[in-house]
Amino acid sequence: MIYTRIVGSGSFLPSTVVSNNDLAKDLLCRGIHTSDDWIVQRTGIKQRYVADVDVNTSHMAVESARMALIDSGIDASDIDLIIVATSTPDCVFPSTACVVQSKLNASRAAAFDLQAACSGFIYSLSTAESFICSGKAKNVLVIGAEKFSRILDWNDRSTCVLFGDGAGAFVLTASYDCGILSSCISSDGSISDILSVSGHFDRGNVNGCPFVRMDGQSVFKNAVYVLEESARAVCDKACVDINSINWFIPHQANIRIIKMLSRRLGISNDKFVITVDKHANTSAASIPLAFNVAKLDGRIKNGDLVLIQGVGGGFTWGSLLVRI
Structure with missing residues (x-):
């Protein structure tokens, strides 16, 4: 029986950390009142990472993918498929996955985005498993990457305190052992x-x-x-x-x-x-x-x-x- 095994993982977080106190000060300038205690009690969130204007989803996706590939010991040229789970792509098309494929020089890989919001990474893993277990792919790169700061209403306290930016990636491969x-x-x-x-x-x-x-x-x-x-x-x-x-x-x-x-x-x-x-x-x-x-x-x-x-x-x- 062929299993789908996780053989590498990687992640990327933007350099800017925004604490609840930082966010509360910024929102107060907009006339919106909140506090660290209010956010922590309702969500458990103490801080989030926010990408700079010139850092887009594909940039974060590529950096997390590079870490995952190094961790796996598999070269980008051996990747058969790239799936990027995202609700915040760089543009309508081409897909963020195609941008990632180019930047990684993964020349033999098919590439597409998958949009299932916060479930996107699970949907992508399930899709990758189907490709691998059917024999249509051996090595698959699955990435979850989001720049949610682009789609937040910073005047809406009920949502803007909840989200952050970042990316993570898995390298999956066919295995007879476990997965x-x-x-x-x-x-x-x-x-x-x-x-x-x-x-x-x-x-x-x-x-x-x-x-x-x-x-x-x-x-x-x-x-x-x-x-x-x-x-x-x-x-x-x-x-x-x-x-x-x-x-x-x-x-x-x-x-x-x-x-x-x-x-x-x-x-x-x-x-x-x-x-x-x-x-x-x-x-x-x-x-x-x-x-x-x-x-x-x-x-x-x-x-x-x-x-x-x-x-x-x-x-x-x-x-x-x-x-x-």
Whole structure:
């Protein structure tokens, strides 16, 4: 049986760190009141990284990809497919993935973007697994990269405090030993309005709202429900006891969602990798960023069983169970 194995990971964060106090001062100049305590209590976020104007999504994607390729020992010329999960591409087209392919000199790789909002990285991993297990690709580069600071309304306190910029990448390859054991992706378009950016181009004009809009209570309720159901589904599919999982890496949106998920699953908080306090919500980049932090600090080791989960606008969600 052919498995899809993670053989390399990498990440990139912009150089500018914006603390809650920094953000509160900036918002106060706009007549908007908030504080570090207000943000931490509601989200668990203490800071976020914000990319400079001249740093775009493809730049961050390329830097994280280079780290992942070095970590994997696989050359860019041996990559068969590049998938970039993003809601903030450099432009309408060409895809950010094609820009990445050019900058990496990955000349033999097919390349495309995948848009599933904050679930994009899970959707991309599931897609990569299908390519590898079908024999259509051997080595796949999957990147989650976002510059959400471009689509935030900095006069909307309910959303602008939540997000950050960054990128993370995995190199996946075919393996007979271990790898992805099961995965599932799902969506419910009937509740798409609870988290959206409705702006669109029409003959050179931007119509609709070009900024993130969110019904926080609805997102919280639905996120916890689908993450719990999805976690149990992939464990059942792989015939794995959920208590045997070493590490849980959920989408890093809000500490309250993660704590509620921990309670619903009956799993200790200590098994959850949490980076939302430092990175904020980096959408499709949050999972690989969190994974790489735990890998570099030694928590995630070879042989560990890891559950990775995403949930986001669409409404989309998914889970993936992998043996490292």
